[in-house]
Amino acid sequence: MPVLSLWDENGVRNPKEFPITLPRGVSPDRPVPGATRLLSMGGPNFNVFGVGPDAAAHVAQVFPQDVNYRAANGNWEDLRSRVVPDPGYGWKATVRGVTMHFPTRLTSETPVRVDLPGVGSLSAVPQGIDVTAPAGEVSGGTVTYRDALPHTDLAYSPTLGGYKEAMVLKDPAASGELSYTIQAPGLTLRTTFLGDVEVLAAGRPVAVIPAPIITDSAADPASERGTYSVQDLGSGSYRLGVTVDRSFLAKATYPVTIDPGLTIYADTSDTFVNSANPDYDFSSNTGLWVGAGTDTGRTFIRFDTTGLARSGRLVYEAKLWLYNVAGPAFGPPVDASRVTSAWPTPLTWNNQPTAGAVIDSWSCGSSCAGWNIRELKSMYQHILDPSNPDPWTDYGVRLSTSPTASYTYNSANSILSPFLVVKYNDLPDAPNPSFPRDNYVSENDSPTLKITGTPSDPNGDEVFIQYQISDDPNNFTGTHLIWESPWTDERSYVVPSGVLVDGQTYHWRARSWDVCAQPDGMCSLTDGQGVVREQKASPTRAITIVLKHFGEDPRWAMWSHDVGNGMTAKVNEANGRDVCPPEIVVHENTHVVQQKDQGISFFPRYYGQAWILGRGFDCDNMWEREAYMAASQGCRYG
Numbered sequence: 097m098p099v100l101s102l103w104d105e106n107g108v109r110n111p112k113e114f115p116i117t118l119p120r121g122v123s124p125d126r127p128v129p130g131a132t133r134l135l136s137m138g139g140p141n142f143n144v145f146g147v148g149p150d151a152a153a154h155v156a157q158v159f160p161q162d163v164n165y166r167a168a169n170g171n172w173e174d175l176r177s178r179v180v181p182d183p184g185y186g187w188k189a190t191v192r193g194v195t196m197h198f199p200t201r202l203t204s205e206t207p208v209r210v211d212l213p214g215v216g217s218l219s220a221v222p223q224g225i226d227v228t229a230p231a232g233e234v235s236g237g238t239v240t241y242r243d244a245l246p247h248t249d250l251a252y253s254p255t256l257g258g259y260k261e262a263m264v265l266k267d268p269a270a271s272g273e274l275s276y277t278i279q280a281p282g283l284t285l286r287t288t289f290l291g292d293v294e295v296l297a298a299g300r301p302v303a304v305i306p307a308p309i310i311t312d313s314a315a316d317p318a319s320e321r322g323t324y325s326v327q328d329l330g331s332g333s334y335r336l337g338v339t340v341d342r343s344f345l346a347k348a349t350y351p352v353t354i355d356p357g358l359t360i361y362a363d364t365s366d367t368f369v370n371s372a373n374p375d376y377d378f379s380s381n382t383g384l385w386v387g388a389g390t391d392t393g394r395t396f397i398r399f400d401t402t403g404l405a406r407s408g409r410l411v412y413e414a415k416l417w418l419y420n421v422a423g424p425a426f427g428p429p430v431d432a433s434r435v436t437s438a439w440p441t442p443l444t445w446n447n448q449p450t451a452g453a454v455i456d457s458w459s460c461g462s463s464c465a466g467w468n469i470r471e472l473k474s475m476y477q478h479i480l481d482p483s484n485p486d487p488w489t490d491y492g493v494r495l496s497t498s499p500t501a502s503y504t505y506n507s508a509n510s511i512l513s514p515f516l517v518v519k520y521n522d523l524p525d526a527p528n529p530s531f532p533r534d535n536y537v538s539e540n541d542s543p544t545l546k547i548t549g550t551p552s553d554p555n556g557d558e559v560f561i562q563y564q565i566s567d568d569p570n571n572f573t574g575t576h577l578i579w580e581s582p583w584t585d586e587r588s589y590v591v592p593s594g595v596l597v598d599g600q601t602y603h604w605r606a607r608s609w610d611v612c613a614q615p616d617g618m619c620s621l622t623d624g625q626g627v628v629r630e631q632k633a634s635p636t637r638a639i640t641i642v643l644k645h646f647g648e649d650p651r652w653a654m655w656s657h658d659v660g661n662g663m664t665a666k667v668n669e670a671n672g673r674d675v676c677p678p679e680i681v682v683h684e685n686t687h688v689v690q691q692k693d694q695g696i697s698f699f700p701r702y703y704g705q706a707w708i709l710g711r712g713f714d715c716d717n718m719w720e721r722e723a724y725m726a727a728s729q730g731c732r733y734g
Contacts, residue, residue: 111560111583111609111617111618131145131146131147131151131155132145132146132147132151133145133146134146134151134153135171135172135173136170136171136172137153137172138156138164138172138403139164139172139403139404140162140163140164140165140166140172140403141158141159141160141161141162141163141164141399141400141403142156142157142158142159142163142164142401142403142404143156143157143163143164143172144156145157146556150556150557150558150611151556152553152555152556152557152610152612153554153555153556154412154519154520154521154555154612155517155518155519155520156404156517156518156520157515157516157517158399158400158401158404158515158516158517158518159399159513159515159516160365160366160397160398160399160508160513160514160515161365161508161513162175162191163175165178165190174237175189175191175254177236177237178190178191178237178254179198179234179237179238179239179253179254182197182198185197185199185200185206186198186199186200186201186206186232186239187200187232187234187239189237189254189259191254191255191258193213194210194211194212194213194258195210195211196208196209196210196211196252196254196258196259197209197210197211198232198239198252199232200231200232201229201230201231201232202221202222202225202229202230202232202241202244202250203221203225203226203229204221204225204226204277207219207220207221207277207279208220208221208252208259208261210258210259210303212297212302212303215283215297215302216280216281216282216283216297217280217281218278218279218280218283218295218303219278219279219280220276220277220278220279220336221276221277222244222245222250222274222275222276222277223275223276223277223335224245224275225244225245228243228244228245230242230243230244230250237253237254238251238252238253239251239252239253240252245270245271245274246269246270246271247265247266247267247269247270248263248264248265248266248270248271249262249263249264249266250262250263250264251264258303260355261355261356262353262354262355263338263353263354263355263356264351264352264353265345265350265351265352265353265354266350266351267350267351268345268350270352272339272340272341272342272345273337273338273339273340274337274338274354275335275336275337275338276335276336276337276338277333277334277335277336278333278334278335278336279332279333280295280332280333280334281331281332282297282332283295283296283297283302283332284296284297284299285326285328285334285336286326287324287325287326288380288381290307290381290382290383291307291321291323291324292304292305292306292307292324292380292381292382293305293324293326293336294380301377301379301380304380304381304382304509305324305336305356306356306382306509306510307321307322307323307324307356307382308321308322308323308324308338308340308354308355308356309321309322309354309355310322310340310341310344310348310352310353310354310355311352311353311355312348312349312350312351312352312353313349313350313351313352313353314348314349318344318347318348318349320340320341320344322338322339322340322341322354323338323339324336324337324338324339325337325339338354338356340354365397365398365399365508366379366384366395366396366397366398366507366508366513366514367379367381367384367395367396367443367507368381368384368385368386368393368394368395368396369393369394369396369443369444369445369448370385370391370392370393370445371391371392371393371445372390372391373445374444374445374446375444375445375446376444376445377442377443377444379442379443380509381507381509382506382507382509382510383421383504383505383506383507383510384397384418384495384504384505384506384507384514385502385503385504386430386495386496386497386501386502386503386504386505387497387501387502387503388428388496388497388498388499388500388501388502389499389500389501389502392496393502394448394494394495394496395494395495395496395505396435396439396443396448396449396492396493396494396495397416397418397492397493397495397514398435398439398490398491398492398493399490399492399515399516400490401476401479401480401490401516401518402490404480404518404520405479405480405481405482406480406481406482406522406554407481407482407483408481408483408522408523408629409480409481409520409521409522410477410481410520410521410522410523410619410620410621410622410623410624410629411473411476411477411480411481411518411519411520411623411624412473412519412520412521412620412623412624413471413473413517413518413519413624414471414472414473414475414476414477414480414516414517414518414519414624415469415470415471415472415473415516415517415518416432416469416470416472416493416514416515416516417467417468417469417514417515417516417517418467418468418469418470418505418506418514419466419467419468419505419506419510419512419513419514420460420464420465420466420467420468420503420504420505421465421504421505421506422464422502422503422504423460423464423465423501423502423503423504424460424464424501424502424503425460425461425462425463425464426459426460426461426462427459427460427464427497427501427503428459428497428498428499428500428501429457429458429459429497430457430458430459430495430496430497430503431454431456431457431495431496431497432454432455432456432457432470432472432493432494432495433451433452433453433454433455433493433494433495433496434451434452434453434455434475434488434491434493434494435449435450435451435452435491435492435493435494436449436450436451436452436491437449437450437491438491439491439492449491449494451494451496455472455474455475455493456470456471456472458470460503464503468505472493472516473624474624474625474626475488475493475624476518476624477623477624477625478625480518480520481623521555521557521610521612521619521620522553522554522555523553523608523609523610523619523629523631523632524551524552524553524554524557524559524608524609524610524632525551525552525553525608525632526551526607526608526632526633526634527547527548527551527561527606527607527608527633527634528547528548528549528551528634529545529546529547529548529604529605529606529634529635529637530546530547530548531544531545531546532545532604532637532639533637534637534638535637535638535639535640536637536638536639536640537639537640537642538639538640538641538642539642539643539644540641540643541591541593541594541595541596541597541598541641541643542590542591542592542593542595542596543590543591543596543639544588544589544590544591545563545588545589545590545591545604545606546587546588547561547587547588547606547634548587549587550585550587551608551632553610555610557610557611557612557619558585558610558611559585559608559609559610559611560583560584560585560608560609560610560611560618561583561584561585561586561587561589561606561607561608562580562581562582562583562584562606562607562609562631563580563581563589563591563604563605563606564577564579564580564581564604564605564606564607564633565577565578565579565580565591565595565596565602565603565604565639566578566602566603566604566605566636567600567602567603568603569603569636569638570636572605572633578595578596578602579591579592579595579596583609583618596641597641598641598642598643599640599641599642600640600641601638601639601640601641602638602639602640602641603636603637603638603639604636604637604639605633605634605635605636605637606633606634607631607632607633607634608631608632608633609631
């Protein structure tokens, strides 16, 4: 059982461990509530948030596409806010290499244009726009054309993978029938069974115009899915018609917003496969399907997490967020399994990658609608810690179900796309010991242990230190642990007297731990696999205790004198002639308390009154000499 320091000493005993906590209800289009975004950290496809007492970096929000660009000051800024002047045209925004141009005035000659690198360009403009030729206004990353059409505003803003258009019908006089002229030389437009319009280059989908969603302004907004019609006008020209159910508009609360737009495909980040269409590539769809029954559907999702990997990282949570649009209440569970091989291009039923054990399994309960959240921390512990004994490559996750069920989720090509929230921690660096040095011989059984400074923490957490002494340099547990301090922010600590035994060699070290909740809630040491980590510790140093044996060791000879009244005074003879020695030992029935190594003695004067003298008695000082003579009847000079 190790000897502990006194309870009133500075430090924390038996600290509690706290995980990183956040309120629920995070949306990919909103900041993480209860957290501070750290703009200097993050990456192209993920944001880093600070939580806890120091707003330390502990949460990453990971997206299937790029969401940030690196500004000149090094900060990671939201792509959606990057609308800049486009000399000679108006404004532009570049997202993942794709540039969107927004004109100063929206006309058939100056439409909204998208440049697709290596593919071509596509432009779109509402028919009838030349009547007003509205001027654009820029605010907060959105370009707005007011009254572009009768009783209708148009607003455009960059998105994570293209642009979003909002057609705002301001009152019932606005038309629910809209048409666009699209110029797409070298490209082909086609409708899909989900109601989207795909843009293809050489038969390969490169972008999609998602099916329009119409939403009114009621306190409890009503929504409706609109429809498209596509007419090929030849030479790369198309007419795109947008139709809204008139019965919906008749009951709607105005203004009413229609939100088509354009999404450009990047490398596949999610898709599904279907046994009934074994060679079909569904990566361009705005939905993800998981089903079993007459035919089988499996969904594959992956995220680029290379920017989050760090040796020794503890993963507290790794939650996959999926927006469900269809699924049976209390239906069969959906299984999330780790994908164990690389994705082919394109990914189909016939060439789908292999999958391993189920990581998480869940059922919807009474309702599937909205965000479905799945815990994948055990999987991402293998992925985000390269020093893991069994490191995994991140090939993503597969969703499947059985025996008869059908679930549909939004894909990365839709607005509420899948995302991943990772809560993590990195332990602080090990302390660096300063004193005592290795193999130090201490003539004091209460040495002071020191480190060079407070170790740094990768996430910016406050760091506490604990000092330990063991009789085994390789074992600081059980009966080998002789003493340990509380957890403290002090860079030195005094070992209490009476712990260390004269003539014994011990080994000391210091270890570090970070704070996740004030005032003294330490960060959890349990990782995503349930493994409890150990705090990082300094190298060990040996220390041997050799006390001064006065009167027994010739180096510490003692002069003694019977001072009467049952008292004997003993004085070390080896300390020089001008300073009386610091050691006085008065035996038998006295009130003498002596701390030898500090040279502090309490001894009686005359009728048992106590004097306290510091290290060394100055024989030329009248007060000290009189006090000394009261006990020893003289001052002995060496």
